[in-house]
Each structure stands twice: as C-alpha cells, then as structure tokens.
Amino acid sequence: xxxxxxxxxxxxxxxxxxxxxxxxxxxxxxxxxxxxxxxxxxxxxxxxxxxxxxxxxxxxxxxxxxxxxxxxxxxxxxxxxxxxxxxxxxxxxxxxxxxxxxxxxxxxxxxxxxxxxxxxxxxxxxxxxxxxxxxxxxxxxxxxxxxxxxxxxxxxxxxxxxxxxxxxxxxxxxxxxxxxxxxxxxxxxxxxxxxxxxxxxxxxxxxxxxxxxxxxxxxxxxxxxxxxxxxxxxxxxxxxxxxxxxxxxxxxxxxxxxxxxxxxxxxxxxxxxxxxxxxxxxxxxxxxxxxxxxxxxxxxxxxxxxxxxxxxxxxxxxxxxxxxxxxxxx
Amino acid sequence: xxxxxxxxxxxxxxxxxxxxxxxxxxxxxxxxxxxxxxxxxxxxxxxxxxxxxxxxxxxxxxxxxxxxxxxxxxxxxxxxxxxxxxxxxxxxxxxxxxxxxxxxxxxxxxxxxxxxxxxxxxxxxxxxxxxxxxxxxxxxxxxxxxxxxxxxxxxxxxxxxxxxxxxxxxxxxxxxxxxxxxxxxxxxxxxxxxxxxxxxxxxxxxxxxxxxxxxxxxxxxxxxxxxxxxxxxxxxxxxxxxxxxxxxxxxxxxxxxxxxxxxxxxxxxxxxxxxxxxxxxxxxxxxxxxxxxxxxxxxxxxxxxxxxxxxxxxxxxxxxxxxxxxxxxx
Numbered sequence: 001x002x003x004x005x006x007x008x009x010x011x012x013x014x015x016x017x018x019x020x021x022x023x024x025x026x027x028x029x030x031x032x033x034x035x036x037x038x039x040x041x042x043x044x045x046x047x048x049x050x051x052x053x054x055x056x057x058x059x060x061x062x063x064x065x066x067x068x069x070x071x072x073x074x075x076x077x078x079x080x081x082x083x084x085x086x087x088x089x090x091x092x093x094x095x096x097x098x099x100x101x102x103x104x105x106x107x108x109x110x111x112x113x114x115x116x117x118x119x120x121x122x123x124x125x126x127x128x129x130x131x132x133x134x135x136x137x138x139x140x141x142x143x144x145x146x147x148x149x150x151x152x153x154x155x156x157x158x159x160x161x162x163x164x165x166x167x168x169x170x171x172x173x174x175x176x177x178x179x180x181x182x183x184x185x186x187x188x189x190x191x192x193x194x195x196x197x198x199x200x201x202x203x204x205x206x207x208x209x210x211x212x213x214x215x216x217x218x219x220x221x222x223x224x225x226x227x228x229x230x231x232x233x234x235x236x237x238x239x240x241x242x243x244x245x246x247x248x249x250x251x252x253x254x255x256x257x258x259x260x261x262x263x264x265x266x267x268x269x270x271x272x273x274x275x276x277x278x279x280x281x282x283x284x285x286x287x288x289x290x291x292x293x294x295x296x297x298x299x300x301x302x303x304x305x306x307x308x309x310x311x312x313x314x315x316x317x318x319x320x321x322x323x324x325x326x327x328x329x330x
Numbered sequence: 331x332x333x334x335x336x337x338x339x340x341x342x343x344x345x346x347x348x349x350x351x352x353x354x355x356x357x358x359x360x361x362x363x364x365x366x367x368x369x370x371x372x373x374x375x376x377x378x379x380x381x382x383x384x385x386x387x388x389x390x391x392x393x394x395x396x397x398x399x400x401x402x403x404x405x406x407x408x409x410x411x412x413x414x415x416x417x418x419x420x421x422x423x424x425x426x427x428x429x430x431x432x433x434x435x436x437x438x439x440x441x442x443x444x445x446x447x448x449x450x451x452x453x454x455x456x457x458x459x460x461x462x463x464x465x466x467x468x469x470x471x472x473x474x475x476x477x478x479x480x481x482x483x484x485x486x487x488x489x490x491x492x493x494x495x496x497x498x499x500x501x502x503x504x505x506x507x508x509x510x511x512x513x514x515x516x517x518x519x520x521x522x523x524x525x526x527x528x529x530x531x532x533x534x535x536x537x538x539x540x541x542x543x544x545x546x547x548x549x550x551x552x553x554x555x556x557x558x559x560x561x562x563x564x565x566x567x568x569x570x571x572x573x574x575x576x577x578x579x580x581x582x583x584x585x586x587x588x589x590x591x592x593x594x595x596x597x598x599x600x601x602x603x604x605x606x607x608x609x610x611x612x613x614x615x616x617x618x619x620x621x622x623x624x625x626x627x628x629x630x631x632x633x634x635x636x637x638x639x640x641x642x643x644x645x646x647x648x649x650x651x652x653x654x655x656x657x658x659x660x
Contacts, residue, residue: 091574136557136568137575169567184560185567187529194524199517227466229605230514231598232562233591237499237515238466244421245467261563268561275559 006033009077011327012070013317014124016088017142018043018168022313023069028328030318032311034073040065042087042094062094063119074122081326082124083317086142089114089126099131099139103179106148110324127320130180138185142313143171147180149316150283150309162279164306166290168193172269174279184272186265189290192258195236201257204243206250211289215252219259220297223267232264262293266301273303282306336363339407341657342400343647344454346418347472348373348498352643353399358658360648362641364403370395372417372424392424393449404452411656412454413647416472419444419456429461429469433509436478440654457650460510468515472643473501477510479646480613480639492609494636496620498523502599504609514602516595519620522588525566531587534573536580541619545582549589550627553597562594592623596631603633612636 007027015022019041025034040046045061046068074080089097097114113125129141143165150163161175168189174182196202208215222228228235239257242248248256273279282298284291284306295306321327337357345352349371355364370376375391376398404410419427427444443455459471473495480493491505498519504512526532538545552558558565569587572578578586603609612628614621614636621638629635651657 131575133575136552136565137571137577138567139571139574184564185571186560186563187531187567188563190529191521191525191563191566194528195521198524198528199520201517222466226605229598229601230516231594231601233516233518233521233595234514234598235466236521237468237517241467241469241515244469245461245463247467264561265563268559268564271559271561275556 007031009033009073009080011318011321012073012080012082013314013321014069014082014084014088015086015142015145015313015317016084016093017041017086021065021069024314024317025070025073026314026318026327030315032314035314036069038065038069040068042090042092062088066118066124067120071120074120080122081321082122083113083127083321083324083326084124085127085145085313085317085320089129090141093126094124095126097126097141098128100128102130102132102134102183103181104130104144105179106144106151106175106319107323109144109148110320110322113324125324125326127317130183132182134182138183140171140173140183140185143173143183144180145316145320146285146312147173147175147316148319149312149314150285151175152315152319153309153312154283158281160277160280162273162282163309164282164284164286164294166284166286166294170265172272174276182276184269186268188261188265192261195257196254201236201239201253204240204250205253205257208251208255212252212255215248215255216259216262216293217296219256219261220263220266220300221259223260223263224300228260228264228267232261235260235264258293259297262297263301266294266297266303270301270303279304283309285309285312337361339363339403339410341648341651342403342410342412343644343651344399344412344414344418345416345472345475345643345647346414346423347371347416351395351399354644354647355400355403356644356648356657360645362644365644366399368395368399370398372420372422392418396448396454397450401450404450410452411651412452413443413457413651413654413656414454415457415475415643415647415650419459420471423456424454425456427456427471428458430458432460432462432464432513433511434460434474435509436474436481436505436649437653439474439478440650440652443654455654455656457647460513462512464512468513470501470503470513470515473503473513474510475646475650476615476642477503477505477646478649479642479644480615481505482645482649483639483642484613488611490607490610492603492612493639494612494614494616494624496614496616496624500595502602504606512606514599516598518591518595522591525587526584531566531569531583534570534580535583535587538581538585542582542585545578545585546589546592546623547626549586549591550593550596550630551589553590553593554630558594558597562591565590565594588623589627592627593631596624596627596633600631600633609634613639615639615642 013024023036116124132138343354353366446454462468
C-alpha cells in the first residue's frame with residue numbers, strides 16, 4: 001500500500017439545513033477527505049434546467065442538489081453509505097423523518113433512520129429529530145447530531161452538560177447522565193433579522209465597518225441590568241431612542257440590538273438554569289464569531305465560561321453512522 | 331340665530347401619524363362637526379399628479395395631503411386655526427417639532443408649538459413630543475395629545491393614573507399629581523407584524539375567520555405562567571411547535587402569538603409597576619378590538635381592570651389649542 005495515498009472513503013455525510021447544504025466525504029474514523037458547502041438549503045433548492053426534460057417528480061430539486069453534493073463521490077465509490085441530518089428530514093424536506101421523544105440516549109438515535117431511494121440508486125438515510133413533549137413542546141432537527149458530535153469531542157465523560165448552538169434559532173440542549181433530557185429554543189437570530197429588516201429599528205441603522213464589540217457589550221449590559229426589567233419588547237426601542245438623542249451612532253445600532261437580544265436570551269437562560277440546576281460544563285458550537293460573542297456574554301449572566309467545539313456536525317454524523325452499522329468503528 | 335344651523339367652526343385638528351391622517355373640524359367646546367380618515371401617513375404621502383407641474387419643494391406630499399384633509403374647510407372659513415399632533419412633527423415629518431423633557435404639566439405642552447407656513451397661507455401648528463432622559467431614553471409623538479384628552483375625559487382628577495395606548499408601539503404613560511412623569515414603550519404591534527410576515531412562524535399560520543379569543547387567552551396564560559420563564563424569544567417558538575405536534579390549528583396561531591406577546595408585555599409592565607408603585611387607575615385608549623384584548627388581559631397580570639377612553643386625540647387637540655390661545659375655552 002502506498003503510504004502517500006488517501007485512505008479509502010467510508011461514508012458520505014450531509015448536514016442539510018434550511019439555507020445551506022454541507023457535504024463531507026469521510027474515511028474510517030471520521031477523517032474528512034473532502035468537504036463542500038453548497039447554497040442548496042431545503043428552502044432554496046436548484047431548479048431543473050429550463051431547456052432540459054420536465055422534472056419527473058416534485059423531489060427533483062432535492063435530486064439535483066444531492067447529485068451536486070456527492071454524485072461524483074458515489075461514482076468513484078459505488079455503494080458508499082450516505083447519511084444526512086437537518087431540515088431535509090422535515091415536513092418540507094425530502095422525506096419526513098421521525099421525531100424521537102426525550103429523554104434520548106444519543107447512541108439510540110442512529111437506530112431510527114428514515115431511508116430515501118435516490119434516482120442514482122444510492123439510499124439516503126436521514127437522522128430523526130428530537131421532540132420534547134413536557135411543558136411547551138419543542139423540536140430539534142440537525143442539532144441532535146451536533147450534540148452527539150460535541151459529546152464525542154469531549155476528552156472525558158461529563159455528567160451534566162449544557163450545549164449551546166447559537167444561530168437563526170439558538171438551541172440549548174441539556175445532557176445528563178449520558179442522555180439528552182431537555183432543550184430550549186430561542187429565536188434570537190431570526191428575530192434580529194426581522195427587527196433589522198422589517199421594523200422601524202432598521203431605518204436608522206448603518207452597517208459597521210467592523211463588528212462593534214463595545215455596542216454589543218452595551219446592549220448586553222442594558223439587558224442584564226435594572227434597565228432591562230421592561231423586557232425585550234421594550235428595551236429594543238432604545239436602539240432608536242438612543243439614536244434620536246445622539247447617544248448611539250447609526251453604525252453602532254446593529255450590534256447594540258444584537259447585544260440586547262442575546263442579553264435577554266441569556267438572562268432567561270439563567271432563570272431556567274436556576275430552576276433546573278447549574279450544569280457542570282457549557283460547550284458552544286456554531287459560527288465562530290457568534291460563539292465568541294456568546295462566550296463573552298455567558299459569564300455576565302452568572303453562567304460558566306464555555307469551551308468551543310469545532311466540526312461537531314461531521315463528527316456527529318460519523319458517530320451516528322457507526323452506531324447504525326453503516327460505517328466501521330474507528 | 332337658527333337653532334337648526336351647525337355651530338361655526340372654531341378649529342381644524344389633525345392627528346397625523348406614520349400610517350394615516352385623521353382630520354377634524356371642531357366647533358367651540360371641541361364638538362366634532364366633521365371627521366375624515368385619510369391614508370396619508372407621513373411614510374405614505376400622496377404623489378403629485380404625473381402630468382402636473384413638477385413639485386416645487388420636497389414638502390409637496392405634505393401640502394397635497396394637507397389640502398385634501400382640510401383645504402375646503404379653510405376655504406369655507408378663512409383664518410381658522412390648525413393644530414396637529416404626531417409623527418408629522420418628527421425628523422421625517424413636515425417640520426421637526428421640539429421634544430419636551432419630562433416631567434411635563436400637560437397644560438404647558440400647548441405653549442411650545444412649531445409653526446409651518448403652508449402654501450395656502452394657513453399656519454399649521456405642530457404639538458411637541460415628549461422625551462424621557464432618565465434611564466434608557468424614550469420618546470413619544472402624538473400620544474402626549476391623547477393623554478391630555480384622556481385626562482380631560484375623566485370626571486374627577488386622578489392623582490396617580492396609568493394610560494395605556496396599545497398599537498404598533500404600545501405606550502404606557504404615568505401621570506402623577508397632574509404631571510406626566512414617565513412612560514414606557516413596547517414595540518408589541520410592530521414585532522407581531524414582523525414575526526408573522528418575516529419569520530418561520532408565519533409559514534404555518536392561516537387567517538382566522540373571526541378573532542380566536544381562546545387562542546389569545548392560551549398565549550396570555552403561557553406568558554404569565556412558569557412556561558413563560560424562558561421569555562418571549564423562547565415562547566414564540568411554541569407557536570410553531572404546537573402546530574407541528576397537532577396541538578394548535580393554523581388559524582389559531584396568529585391570535586396565540588398575539589396573546590404571547592401581549593402577555594409578555596403585561597408581565598414586564600407588572601414588574602415595572604411593582605418597582606414604581608401601583609397606579610390608582612388605568613385607562614386604555616386606541617383601537618377598540620385591541621383595547622378589549624388588553625382590558626381582558628390586565629387583571630390576569632395583577633393589574634386593575636381599566637376603563638376605556640374614546641376620542642382622546644381630538645379631545646386632546648382641542649384642549650391644547652385652547653391652552654395655546656388658538657381656540658376659545660368651552
């Protein structure tokens with residue numbers, strides 16, 4: 001065997017969400033051989049070519065995206081298993097995958113895959129989401145796989161872990177005694193975009209040349225102080241009022257608003273944690289800049305400084321493929 | 331004098347906001363002779379006719395709207411005074427009117443009018459807004475006039491009054507010892523519209539045939555219970571999750587979301603009132619259906635059942651015109 005040759009491919013892993021599709025070709029042990037980032041989220045799939053044959057099925061956008069993501073990899077290694085997580089398994093996805101009820105042992109998630117026969121003959125196996133029925137119902141699709149990856153990345157077992165996944169919808173997932181026991185959703189990212197794009201708050205804003213961390217901290221401080229007692233529906237108006245009174249420059253307003261929203265999220269998270277007990281460890285996973293902001297903010301709300309986990313999705317996809325018997329143990 | 335004839339006009343009063351313009355022709359004492367509701371809010375003014383002469387000034391949209399609102403009334407009674415309140419006095423308005431600092435004696439508001447010379451020769455006098463500098467800055471334009479109208483409508487002097495003005499931005503204005511001492515802004519109405527129109531929450535919603543009061547109450551109950559501890563950024567996601575799990579019909583989701591938002595607003599208002607002392611009376615003023623909802627919700631949050639005030643804007647416009655010496659005392 002040539003020591004210089006790449007190891008053989010063992011799995012194709014897709015992290016397929018609402019706005020993008022990440023594809024990974026993995027070798028045994030989960031080593032990444034190739035990675036692709038395509039814009040084909042389930043809400044913006046590629047259209048069939050206008051001069052081509054009429055699409056045979058409504059799923060053709062999914063087929064086209066799938067082909068672009070991994071068609072060549074499957075041609076090179078016929079029979080390679082394919083696993084996917086995320087909104088591709090939602091009611092608006094390629095095929096609706098199950099929701100597993102909490103509490104869930106992460107090792108059991110891989111036993112409940114939903115199979116989709118693709119046109120090129122490969123079988124796509126979709127990982128189920130998680131459903132929390134207690135209290136207000138809550139759902140996750142995709143983040144369960146990142147949590148599996150985070151757990152896999154930790155050097156030691158953690159008995160009581162809180163995993164934060166900031167983004168459009170920020171999820172906070174609690175893992176106790178090796179089982180996912182509860183989670184919360186905060187629509188912080190999507191609310192920020194809606195406020196900025198579709199309310200009067202956006203009218204006085206300008207884009208900052210570089211992230212304005214001071215404005216972000218100021219928003220956090222307001223949310224976490226007695227000034228924040230009116231709650232987020234009230235404090236957000238100060239973005240405009242501070243601008244009208246010359247106390248907040250237009251280019252500082254976006255990050256100030258971001259600080260307010262994340263501050264109110266973390267204030268509420270603190271209240272939830274107070275009611276449920278403090279975790280022994282917090283890990284963040286997601287966009288690097290956003291994780292940095294959350295990491296700086298957590299201690300202000302009396303929560304532990306977190307560690308960051310990288311590549312959680314591909315790690316979790318590999319781990320679940322192994323537990324499903326699709327790929328060999330490392 | 332013919333007893334059947336209308337009394338003579340004494341004042342033209344304009345309630346000119348962001349999305350609409352209400353015009354009133356008032357007789358002595360503030361009796362309404364005529365009222366008009368035009369769509370010419372300051373953000374959607376009429377355009378000059380395409381085949382007409384080029385507009386002479388950027389204010390031509392304001393001039394056109396003004397002419398439609400009261401040109402004939404001014405022709406019929408030349409020299410009739412004209413007073414206006416609302417966003418017409420903002421930086422985006424016809425002329426920027428002052429902000430008065432709190433605390434303010436309502437009788438002093440009429441002494442600080444901003445004059446605009448209109449093309450037809452009449453002088454438009456714009457009522458100042460109010461600015462609260464303490465804590466987070468906060469501003470009002472238009473609601474100060476409604477508050478004057480509410481005070482004028484009360485049969486007895488109230489020493490400690492809380493006036494609620496639900497709408498796009500809900501204002502809660504505190505009047506103590508006859509002076510406006512503080513207020514809060516909640517962007518509840520505008521946030522509702524942004525969430526419904528521009529987030530995933532709107533995707534699963536359908537319009538109800540009639541207002542779904544049960545769904546509204548359910549949202550209030552969630553916001554006011556331990557389930558609401560995660561705060562509004564978290565509970566709003568239950569609109570979708572309850573839908574996905576078959577527990578909330580698409581046509582119930584809009585009013586459920588409205589109940590959540592108003593519930594979180596009133597929960598925060600209760601916290602603010604706890605810190606400042608309970609008012610001896612609450613009065614609501616605004617859209618009838620919305621006021622009905624707020625009225626039903628206030629007692630759930632430990633706040634007094636309110637009374638409703640009608641026609642507060644025209645009443646306040648009249649009162650301020652009198653205090654400014656533009657119109658005779660009733």
